[in-house]
Amino acid sequence: MLKKHPELTASIGTDYLINHDIVVLRNPYENKSKISSNSDLFGKLPIFHANISAKFTMRSDRAQNSRTEALNMIRNRKGALPHIVVVTAEPLSSRIASIALGTGDIDCVYHVCLYELEKVVNKIGGESKALLDTLTKGNRLKDIFDLLFDLST
Template identity: 50%
Template sequence: MAAPFIGSLLGWRAEPWEKHNKLVPNIADASHTASMDHALGVFDQLNVSRPDSGGPIGPEKQASGMALEAAVEQDLTTALPQLEPGVGWIVNRGGRIHSFRQYSHLAELERELAQNPTLRSIFSGDYATHPDVTVGIDDDLPQPRLHANVSCKFTLRSDRAQNSRQEALVMIRNRRGRSPHIVVVTVEPELARLASIARGMG
């Protein structure tokens, strides 16, 4: 699926520790040569001009992830009914997976854990995830079915890649019924970091 929103997320940021307060692509790891090279290539292909030529300043690091989540939510909300009209699509940011049919049993588990500190220390949160964006389908049953879980990572460092993979494993392991599609959306330019998700090396 195309990402028409990508242009609104790209821009430049200043790295104060670089000589002369250097401007770098906001998707790049300024300390990583390959990341910088690939990011500059992406910006060149997408015609993202530098600020001194009228180019955009990117969102602050803390806001980048939230901006990506909002853009993905909006895009899926618009695109899915066009691709498959008649399906009861439910697209939301955040939320809990136990609101979906395959994971409704986790709500009961959560209630038990709230009352039992010993059990709570054993499970240690390994039973639940907090999705960035969920895609559900309302099929006229008491609870909607989770069709896809979308993990939004503006860039990938090793811990972020591992978080996405771990979240996917938890969702696959704890489901009852059909597994949802597991999706990662990122603007990460470095190929080795992208490969780490599929290879489980993150």
């Protein structure tokens, strides 16, 4: 796209970009009474509502790719920040924490089997249980079904 439209280079840049796994677009609200020349051109473009990074497991490099993807979007946005989330099936609390805890570049991590994971970790106990409790009680790790509700806000 940059080769076809070199004027986009100033907006997008040429940094290391990671492909998005899932993007959620929405149509902008159109207020017919306030139309300017810019809204005629840009008002019809969809709004980037959310980026969902899907990582079946969380090796350290995969977690960092999700973080890099989020930071690239934060730096290159033109307007409000979209929701930036990660969906995973990672069974280790420590690996989930590597992306869920931190500076806030990721809104939340959603687990595809959170209740099953909690059941197993509660039986095991120890540091894994304490870490999983920290993640869930701090709303840094949620069940996958919460994703639909969180994206609607």
